[in-house]
Amino acid sequence: MKALVKTTPGPGAVLQQIPVPVPGPTDLLVKVKATALCKSDLDVIEWSPLVASSNLPLPLIMGHEFFGEVCEVGKMVKNFKAGDYITGETHIPCGYCHSCRTGNRHICSNNMGVVGRSIDGSFAEYICLPEVSAIKLDKSMPPAEGALMEPLATALHALSKAQVAGETVLVLGCGAIGLMTVELAKVFGATNIFALDIFQHKLEAARKCGAEVVINGREEDLVEVVLDATKGLGVGTVIETTGNQEVINKAVNALRVAGTLVFVGMIDHPLTFEEFMHKVVYRELTLTGIFGRKLYETWETLQMILDSGKLDLSRYVGAEIKLDEFEKGLELFPTTLGRVIMYP
Numbered sequence: 001m002k003a004l005v006k007t008t009p010g011p012g013a014v015l016q017q018i019p020v021p022v023p024g025p026t027d028l029l030v031k032v033k034a035t036a037l038c039k040s041d042l043d044v045i046e047w048s049p050l051v052a053s054s055n056l057p058l059p060l061i062m063g064h065e066f067f068g069e070v071c072e073v074g075k076m077v078k079n080f081k082a083g084d085y086i087t088g089e090t091h092i093p094c095g096y097c098h099s100c101r102t103g104n105r106h107i108c109s110n111n112m113g114v115v116g117r118s119i120d121g122s123f124a125e126y127i128c129l130p131e132v133s134a135i136k137l138d139k140s141m142p143p144a145e146g147a148l149m150e151p152l153a154t155a156l157h158a159l160s161k162a163q164v165a166g167e168t169v170l171v172l173g174c175g176a177i178g179l180m181t182v183e184l185a186k187v188f189g190a191t192n193i194f195a196l197d198i199f200q201h202k203l204e205a206a207r208k209c210g211a212e213v214v215i216n217g218r219e220e221d222l223v224e225v226v227l228d229a230t231k232g233l234g235v236g237t238v239i240e241t242t243g244n245q246e247v248i249n250k251a252v253n254a255l256r257v258a259g260t261l262v263f264v265g266m267i268d269h270p271l272t273f274e275e276f277m278h279k280v281v282y283r284e285l286t287l288t289g290i291f292g293r294k295l296y297e298t299w300e301t302l303q304m305i306l307d308s309g310k311l312d313l314s315r316y317v318g319a320e321i322k323l324d325e326f327e328k329g330l331e332l333f334p335t336t337l338g339r340v341i342m343y344p
Protein backbone atom coordinates (compact mmCIF):
# COMPACT_ATOMS: atom_id res chain seq x y z
CA MET A 1 0.00 0.00 0.00
CA LYS A 2 0.93 3.64 -0.36
CA ALA A 3 2.02 5.45 2.85
CA LEU A 4 3.59 8.75 3.85
CA VAL A 5 6.47 7.73 6.07
CA LYS A 6 8.83 9.60 8.35
CA THR A 7 12.05 7.70 7.80
CA THR A 8 14.80 9.73 9.47
CA PRO A 9 15.06 12.33 12.27
CA GLY A 10 15.11 15.76 10.60
CA PRO A 11 12.85 17.58 8.12
CA GLY A 12 10.98 15.66 5.41
CA ALA A 13 8.81 12.62 4.77
CA VAL A 14 8.66 10.07 1.96
CA LEU A 15 5.86 8.37 0.03
CA GLN A 16 6.59 4.65 0.04
CA GLN A 17 5.02 1.37 -1.06
CA ILE A 18 4.85 -0.91 1.99
CA PRO A 19 2.90 -4.07 2.91
CA VAL A 20 -0.68 -3.71 4.23
CA PRO A 21 -0.49 -4.17 8.05
CA VAL A 22 -1.85 -7.35 9.65
CA PRO A 23 -4.28 -6.64 12.52
CA GLY A 24 -3.48 -8.14 15.94
CA PRO A 25 -6.19 -9.89 18.03
CA THR A 26 -7.63 -6.61 19.39
CA ASP A 27 -7.12 -4.51 16.24
CA LEU A 28 -9.23 -3.36 13.33
CA LEU A 29 -7.82 -3.11 9.84
CA VAL A 30 -9.34 0.01 8.31
CA LYS A 31 -9.34 1.25 4.73
CA VAL A 32 -8.69 4.98 4.98
CA LYS A 33 -11.26 6.93 2.94
CA ALA A 34 -10.02 10.41 3.91
CA THR A 35 -7.42 11.83 6.27
CA ALA A 36 -6.68 15.38 7.41
CA LEU A 37 -3.47 17.31 7.98
CA CYS A 38 -3.05 18.61 11.52
CA LYS A 39 -0.51 21.13 12.77
CA SER A 40 1.09 18.32 14.76
CA ASP A 41 1.74 16.41 11.51
CA LEU A 42 3.48 19.48 10.11
CA ASP A 43 5.58 19.57 13.27
CA VAL A 44 6.63 15.96 12.65
CA ILE A 45 7.45 16.65 9.00
CA GLU A 46 9.39 19.80 9.87
CA TRP A 47 10.93 18.09 12.92
CA SER A 48 10.09 20.79 15.48
CA PRO A 49 12.07 20.91 18.76
CA LEU A 50 9.07 19.40 20.60
CA VAL A 51 8.97 16.47 18.15
CA ALA A 52 12.75 16.06 18.16
CA SER A 53 12.62 15.62 21.95
CA SER A 54 9.84 13.04 21.88
CA ASN A 55 11.61 9.84 20.80
CA LEU A 56 9.47 8.87 17.80
CA PRO A 57 9.89 5.27 16.66
CA LEU A 58 11.11 5.59 13.06
CA PRO A 59 10.17 4.65 10.41
CA LEU A 60 6.66 5.83 11.20
CA ILE A 61 3.52 6.49 9.15
CA MET A 62 2.14 9.88 10.22
CA GLY A 63 -1.46 11.09 10.47
CA HIS A 64 -4.24 10.64 13.04
CA GLU A 65 -7.35 12.44 11.75
CA PHE A 66 -9.24 10.09 9.43
CA PHE A 67 -12.42 8.33 8.38
CA GLY A 68 -12.43 4.80 7.08
CA GLU A 69 -14.16 1.49 6.57
CA VAL A 70 -13.35 -1.51 8.73
CA CYS A 71 -12.31 -4.36 6.45
CA GLU A 72 -11.01 -6.94 8.90
CA VAL A 73 -11.16 -7.43 12.68
CA GLY A 74 -8.90 -9.33 15.08
CA LYS A 75 -10.13 -12.46 16.87
CA MET A 76 -10.87 -10.72 20.16
CA VAL A 77 -12.66 -7.67 18.70
CA LYS A 78 -16.22 -7.59 20.00
CA ASN A 79 -17.92 -4.41 18.93
CA PHE A 80 -16.87 -3.82 15.33
CA LYS A 81 -17.23 -5.77 12.12
CA ALA A 82 -16.17 -5.44 8.51
CA GLY A 83 -18.25 -2.78 6.80
CA ASP A 84 -18.45 -0.45 9.84
CA TYR A 85 -17.30 3.12 9.35
CA ILE A 86 -15.12 4.68 11.99
CA THR A 87 -12.85 7.49 12.97
CA GLY A 88 -9.90 7.12 15.30
CA GLU A 89 -9.54 8.38 18.82
CA THR A 90 -5.85 9.26 18.63
CA HIS A 91 -5.04 8.24 22.20
CA ILE A 92 -4.66 4.57 23.12
CA PRO A 93 -5.19 4.04 26.86
CA CYS A 94 -3.72 1.05 28.72
CA GLY A 95 -6.96 0.62 30.69
CA TYR A 96 -5.27 -0.34 33.96
CA CYS A 97 -3.19 2.57 35.30
CA HIS A 98 -4.32 5.08 37.92
CA SER A 99 -5.37 7.65 35.27
CA CYS A 100 -7.31 5.03 33.32
CA ARG A 101 -9.09 3.80 36.44
CA THR A 102 -10.03 7.26 37.66
CA GLY A 103 -11.83 8.68 34.64
CA ASN A 104 -8.80 9.96 32.76
CA ARG A 105 -8.19 7.26 30.15
CA HIS A 106 -7.50 9.93 27.53
CA ILE A 107 -4.40 10.98 29.47
CA CYS A 108 -3.33 7.46 30.43
CA SER A 109 -0.08 7.67 32.36
CA ASN A 110 1.21 4.22 31.42
CA ASN A 111 3.03 4.81 28.12
CA MET A 112 -0.15 5.92 26.40
CA GLY A 113 -0.11 5.06 22.70
CA VAL A 114 -0.68 7.88 20.20
CA VAL A 115 -1.77 7.17 16.62
CA GLY A 116 0.75 8.55 14.13
CA ARG A 117 3.29 9.02 16.92
CA SER A 118 3.86 5.73 18.73
CA ILE A 119 2.02 3.51 16.24
CA ASP A 120 1.55 3.89 12.49
CA GLY A 121 -1.00 6.51 11.48
CA SER A 122 -3.54 7.30 8.79
CA PHE A 123 -1.49 8.83 5.96
CA ALA A 124 -1.78 5.51 4.14
CA GLU A 125 -4.29 3.34 2.30
CA TYR A 126 -4.85 1.22 5.43
CA ILE A 127 -4.42 1.72 9.16
CA CYS A 128 -4.41 -0.81 11.99
CA LEU A 129 -6.24 0.60 14.99
CA PRO A 130 -6.85 -0.93 18.46
CA GLU A 131 -10.57 -1.48 19.06
CA VAL A 132 -10.41 0.68 22.21
CA SER A 133 -9.59 3.71 20.04
CA ALA A 134 -12.18 3.21 17.30
CA ILE A 135 -15.28 5.41 17.23
CA LYS A 136 -18.21 4.24 15.11
CA LEU A 137 -19.69 6.81 12.76
CA ASP A 138 -22.60 7.00 10.42
CA LYS A 139 -21.90 5.30 7.07
CA SER A 140 -23.54 8.15 5.22
CA MET A 141 -21.08 10.73 6.50
CA PRO A 142 -19.03 12.27 3.67
CA PRO A 143 -15.46 10.94 4.13
CA ALA A 144 -13.93 14.44 4.30
CA GLU A 145 -16.29 15.36 7.15
CA GLY A 146 -15.58 12.08 8.91
CA ALA A 147 -11.92 13.05 8.93
CA LEU A 148 -12.86 16.20 10.90
CA MET A 149 -14.30 14.36 13.89
CA GLU A 150 -11.08 14.13 15.90
CA PRO A 151 -10.26 17.88 15.90
CA LEU A 152 -13.96 18.67 16.37
CA ALA A 153 -14.00 16.50 19.48
CA THR A 154 -10.85 18.32 20.65
CA ALA A 155 -12.67 21.66 20.40
CA LEU A 156 -15.57 20.16 22.33
CA HIS A 157 -13.31 18.90 25.10
CA ALA A 158 -11.64 22.34 25.35
CA LEU A 159 -15.04 23.99 25.89
CA SER A 160 -15.96 21.40 28.50
CA LYS A 161 -13.18 22.77 30.70
CA ALA A 162 -14.96 26.08 31.25
CA GLN A 163 -18.35 27.60 31.84
CA VAL A 164 -19.71 28.45 28.39
CA ALA A 165 -23.51 28.67 28.67
CA GLY A 166 -24.51 32.26 29.30
CA GLU A 167 -20.87 33.33 29.24
CA THR A 168 -18.57 35.41 27.09
CA VAL A 169 -15.90 33.41 25.29
CA LEU A 170 -12.75 34.52 23.48
CA VAL A 171 -11.19 32.13 20.96
CA LEU A 172 -7.56 32.83 20.11
CA GLY A 173 -6.67 31.65 16.61
CA CYS A 174 -9.11 30.72 13.83
CA GLY A 175 -7.50 27.60 12.45
CA ALA A 176 -9.80 24.59 12.11
CA ILE A 177 -9.99 23.90 15.85
CA GLY A 178 -10.49 27.61 16.63
CA LEU A 179 -13.37 27.89 14.16
CA MET A 180 -14.90 24.66 15.45
CA THR A 181 -14.64 26.05 18.99
CA VAL A 182 -16.52 29.18 17.93
CA GLU A 183 -19.33 27.16 16.37
CA LEU A 184 -19.58 24.78 19.34
CA ALA A 185 -19.54 27.68 21.83
CA LYS A 186 -22.58 29.00 19.98
CA VAL A 187 -24.31 25.60 20.26
CA PHE A 188 -23.46 25.56 23.99
CA GLY A 189 -25.15 28.92 24.48
CA ALA A 190 -22.31 31.40 24.85
CA THR A 191 -23.72 34.93 24.94
CA ASN A 192 -20.94 36.79 23.20
CA ILE A 193 -18.14 35.12 21.24
CA PHE A 194 -14.93 36.94 20.34
CA ALA A 195 -12.49 35.49 17.81
CA LEU A 196 -8.93 36.60 17.11
CA ASP A 197 -6.70 35.91 14.11
CA ILE A 198 -4.38 37.78 11.76
CA PHE A 199 -6.02 36.57 8.53
CA GLN A 200 -9.11 38.47 7.46
CA HIS A 201 -10.64 35.49 5.59
CA LYS A 202 -10.37 33.39 8.76
CA LEU A 203 -12.09 36.14 10.76
CA GLU A 204 -14.90 36.24 8.21
CA ALA A 205 -15.25 32.47 8.62
CA ALA A 206 -15.34 32.93 12.41
CA ARG A 207 -18.21 35.35 11.98
CA LYS A 208 -20.08 32.75 9.90
CA CYS A 209 -19.42 30.19 12.65
CA GLY A 210 -21.11 32.47 15.16
CA ALA A 211 -18.56 34.97 16.50
CA GLU A 212 -20.19 38.32 17.31
CA VAL A 213 -16.89 40.21 17.51
CA VAL A 214 -13.87 39.42 15.33
CA ILE A 215 -10.49 40.96 16.06
CA ASN A 216 -7.61 41.27 13.64
CA GLY A 217 -4.57 41.02 15.92
CA ARG A 218 -2.45 42.98 13.44
CA GLU A 219 -4.77 45.95 13.29
CA GLU A 220 -6.62 46.07 16.57
CA ASP A 221 -5.78 45.84 20.24
CA LEU A 222 -7.29 42.66 21.62
CA VAL A 223 -7.60 43.94 25.19
CA GLU A 224 -9.17 47.24 24.16
CA VAL A 225 -11.76 45.58 21.91
CA VAL A 226 -12.73 42.99 24.53
CA LEU A 227 -12.94 45.47 27.42
CA ASP A 228 -14.96 47.90 25.30
CA ALA A 229 -17.45 45.20 24.40
CA THR A 230 -17.78 43.81 27.93
CA LYS A 231 -18.24 47.06 29.90
CA GLY A 232 -14.68 46.74 31.13
CA LEU A 233 -15.24 43.31 32.68
CA GLY A 234 -13.38 41.09 30.25
CA VAL A 235 -14.44 37.65 29.03
CA GLY A 236 -15.22 34.68 31.27
CA THR A 237 -13.36 32.10 29.20
CA VAL A 238 -10.44 32.11 26.78
CA ILE A 239 -9.70 29.14 24.51
CA GLU A 240 -6.10 29.44 23.28
CA THR A 241 -4.99 27.79 20.02
CA THR A 242 -2.17 30.09 18.84
CA GLY A 243 0.77 29.06 21.02
CA ASN A 244 1.88 32.70 20.83
CA GLN A 245 3.27 34.15 24.06
CA GLU A 246 2.38 37.77 23.28
CA VAL A 247 -1.19 36.82 22.40
CA ILE A 248 -1.51 34.71 25.55
CA ASN A 249 -0.37 37.60 27.74
CA LYS A 250 -2.84 39.95 26.09
CA ALA A 251 -5.56 37.38 26.61
CA VAL A 252 -4.80 37.29 30.34
CA ASN A 253 -5.58 41.01 30.38
CA ALA A 254 -8.78 40.42 28.44
CA LEU A 255 -9.89 37.77 30.93
CA ARG A 256 -12.24 38.64 33.74
CA VAL A 257 -11.36 38.14 37.40
CA ALA A 258 -11.78 34.43 38.22
CA GLY A 259 -11.97 33.58 34.51
CA THR A 260 -10.64 30.43 32.84
CA LEU A 261 -7.90 30.11 30.23
CA VAL A 262 -7.83 26.77 28.39
CA PHE A 263 -4.62 25.89 26.51
CA VAL A 264 -5.15 23.87 23.34
CA GLY A 265 -2.34 24.95 20.95
CA MET A 266 1.20 23.63 21.00
CA ILE A 267 3.77 25.80 22.76
CA ASP A 268 7.31 24.64 22.12
CA HIS A 269 9.15 27.15 24.32
CA PRO A 270 8.99 28.09 28.02
CA LEU A 271 5.98 30.33 28.54
CA THR A 272 6.39 33.57 30.47
CA PHE A 273 3.51 35.43 32.08
CA GLU A 274 3.91 39.13 32.67
CA GLU A 275 3.10 40.22 36.25
CA PHE A 276 2.05 36.70 37.15
CA MET A 277 1.09 37.48 40.77
CA HIS A 278 -1.02 40.53 39.88
CA LYS A 279 -2.58 39.21 36.70
CA VAL A 280 -3.06 35.54 37.44
CA VAL A 281 -2.74 34.72 41.15
CA TYR A 282 -4.43 37.73 42.78
CA ARG A 283 -7.17 37.58 40.15
CA GLU A 284 -7.73 33.86 40.80
CA LEU A 285 -7.61 32.87 37.16
CA THR A 286 -7.89 29.19 36.31
CA LEU A 287 -5.25 28.05 33.84
CA THR A 288 -5.82 24.61 32.40
CA GLY A 289 -4.95 22.59 29.33
CA ILE A 290 -6.43 19.77 27.35
CA PHE A 291 -4.82 16.82 25.63
CA GLY A 292 -7.16 14.88 23.41
CA ARG A 293 -10.76 14.06 24.22
CA LYS A 294 -12.43 12.39 27.20
CA LEU A 295 -12.98 8.69 26.60
CA TYR A 296 -15.69 8.40 25.82
CA GLU A 297 -17.78 11.29 27.16
CA THR A 298 -16.59 13.76 24.52
CA TRP A 299 -17.39 11.33 21.71
CA GLU A 300 -20.86 10.57 23.07
CA THR A 301 -21.67 14.28 23.40
CA LEU A 302 -20.30 14.94 19.93
CA GLN A 303 -22.58 12.27 18.45
CA MET A 304 -25.61 13.94 20.06
CA ILE A 305 -24.58 17.32 18.65
CA LEU A 306 -24.07 15.79 15.19
CA ASP A 307 -27.49 14.14 15.41
CA SER A 308 -29.05 17.52 16.25
CA GLY A 309 -27.97 18.78 12.82
CA LYS A 310 -26.76 22.05 14.33
CA LEU A 311 -23.27 21.96 12.86
CA ASP A 312 -22.24 22.79 9.31
CA LEU A 313 -19.22 20.52 8.84
CA SER A 314 -18.73 21.26 5.14
CA ARG A 315 -17.22 24.66 5.99
CA TYR A 316 -14.22 22.93 7.62
CA VAL A 317 -13.31 21.02 4.47
CA GLY A 318 -10.81 23.59 3.25
CA ALA A 319 -8.91 21.82 0.48
CA GLU A 320 -9.07 18.34 -0.98
CA ILE A 321 -5.99 16.72 -2.49
CA LYS A 322 -4.50 13.29 -3.04
CA LEU A 323 -2.07 11.85 -0.51
CA ASP A 324 0.53 11.92 -3.31
CA GLU A 325 0.25 15.72 -3.30
CA PHE A 326 1.05 16.09 0.41
CA GLU A 327 3.71 18.70 -0.33
CA LYS A 328 1.03 20.93 -1.83
CA GLY A 329 -0.98 20.28 1.35
CA LEU A 330 1.86 21.61 3.49
CA GLU A 331 1.88 24.83 1.45
CA LEU A 332 -1.89 25.22 1.66
CA PHE A 333 -2.07 24.52 5.40
CA PRO A 334 -1.38 27.99 6.95
CA THR A 335 -3.96 29.91 4.92
CA THR A 336 -6.61 27.24 4.29
CA LEU A 337 -9.94 27.68 6.03
CA GLY A 338 -10.55 24.50 7.96
CA ARG A 339 -8.63 21.32 7.21
CA VAL A 340 -6.60 20.13 4.23
CA ILE A 341 -8.12 16.72 3.43
CA MET A 342 -6.03 14.06 1.70
CA TYR A 343 -7.38 11.00 -0.14
CA PRO A 344 -5.06 7.97 -0.17
Ligand SMILES: [Zn+2]
Residues within 6 Å of the ligand: 038, 039, 040, 064, 065, 151
Ligand atom coordinates in the same frame (compact mmCIF):
# COMPACT_ATOMS: atom_id res chain seq x y z
ZN1 LIG B 1 -4.60 16.56 15.31
Ligand SMILES: [Zn+2]
Residues within 6 Å of the ligand: 093, 094, 095, 096, 097, 098, 099, 100, 105, 108, 109, 110
Ligand atom coordinates in the same frame (compact mmCIF):
# COMPACT_ATOMS: atom_id res chain seq x y z
ZN1 LIG C 1 -3.53 3.83 31.52
